[in-house]
Amino acid sequence: NAGVTQTPKFQVLKTGQSMTLQCAQDMNHNSMYWYRQDPGMGLRLIYYSASEGTTDKGEVPNGYNVSRLNKREFSLRLESAAPSQTSVYFCASSEAGRGGNEQFFGPGTRLTVL
Amino acid sequence: GNSVTQMEGPVTLSEEAFLTINCTYTATGYPSLFWYVQYPGEGLQLLLKATKADDKGSNKGFEATYRKETTSFHLEKGSVQVSDSAVYFCALSVGGSARQLTFGSGTQLTVLP
Numbered sequence: 001n002a003g004v005t006q007t008p009k010f011q012v013l014k015t016g017q018s019m020t021l022q023c024a025q026d027m028n029h030n031s032m033y034w035y036r037q038d039p040g041m042g043l044r045l046i047y048y049s050a051s052e053g054t055t056d057k058g059e060v061p062n063g064y065n066v067s068r069l070n071k072r073e074f075s076l077r078l079e080s081a082a083p084s085q086t087s088v089y090f091c092a093s094s095e096a097g098r099g100g101n102e103q104f105f106g107p108g109t110r111l112t113v114l
Numbered sequence: 115g116n117s118v119t120q121m122e123g124p125v126t127l128s129e130e131a132f133l134t135i136n137c138t139y140t141a142t143g144y145p146s147l148f149w150y151v152q153y154p155g156e157g158l159q160l161l162l163k164a165t166k167a168d169d170k171g172s173n174k175g176f177e178a179t180y181r182k183e184t185t186s187f188h189l190e191k192g193s194v195q196v197s198d199s200a201v202y203f204c205a206l207s208v209g210g211s212a213r214q215l216t217f218g219s220g221t222q223l224t225v226l227p
Contacts, residue, residue: 004157033214042118042203042217043158058214090157101207102148103215105157 001026004106006091012112013081021076021109023091031094032074033103034058034066036087043090049074081113116141120204120218127194127225135189135221137178137204145206147171147180147187148215152201161189161202194225 007022025032030051035043045058049068063085065077074093078085088110092103121136139145146165150158162171167182176191187204204218 040219042120042219043215044217045214048214092158102160102163103158105159107155107157 003027004091004093004104006089006106006109008109009107010110012114013078014114015082017081018077018079019081020078021089021091021111022073023075023106024073025091025093025104026072027093027104028071029093029095029104030071032068033092033094034064034074034076035090035092036060036085037090037108038087046076046089081111083113085111086113087111116145116206116208116216118204118206118216118218121221123220124222124224127223129196129225129227130193131225133189133191133194133198133223135202135204135223137187137189137218139185139187139204139206141185141206141208143208145208147178148205148207149176149178149187149189150203150205150217152203152220154200158203194223196225196227199223199225 004025033048034046037043044060047066049055052071055066067075088108090108091106094101094103118139148163149161151161152158162173164171164180170179178187178189201220201222203220205215207215
């Protein structure tokens with residue numbers, strides 16, 4: 001099993017450009033998540049999908065959109081990138097509805113917006 | 115709302131020293147508590163967890179006890195190794211179908227030989 005995979009690993013954008021970050025998991029998990037990691041701030045939830053066909057905003061959704069393409073895949077789109085979106089982005093997945101369930105994380109995408 | 119406050123870093127220790135990283139939380143509801151570890155250039159991995167008061171999570175020599183009375187979940191290890199150098203995150207989740215995680219800011223640990 002590959003677990004959670006993310007593409008690309010690195011990306012440099014100019015202000016105003018758009019891009020989509022891809023995430024896929026092969027663990028048959030119901031729930032998937034997008035986080036951003038900034039120095040000194042831990043991880044903050046951008047969007048999540050409790051199950052296929054549903055998405056909800058997290059703590060910092062502005063400037064992002066998501067698509068839960070199917071049970072395996074959950075993409076994050078930046079329509080018009082801004083320097084404030086320079087960050088490391090992590091995708092995660094978990095089984096829903098179970099106490100203390102573990103989230104499994106991908107290796108991350110390091111995004112720089114110039 | 116929910117929040118996690120973690121000991122400020124970075125922390126530098128000599129090999130075989132005792133480690134404590136403090137973590138306290140506030141939560142609406144009855145949380146599950148986690149410690150995640152992030153090695154350089156990698157994603158986060160679950161280190162240990164506890165789902166109810168007085169539970170002790172343990173893994174790889176690390177331990178943490180869920181203390182409801184002090185709303186704490188401090189991470190300890192009796193003898194650290196160079197390979198333990200990483201960033202450690204305390205986190206909680208409360209209810210809901212998606213069990214969202216709320217993270218602390220992370221503590222960078224460096225262990226010197």
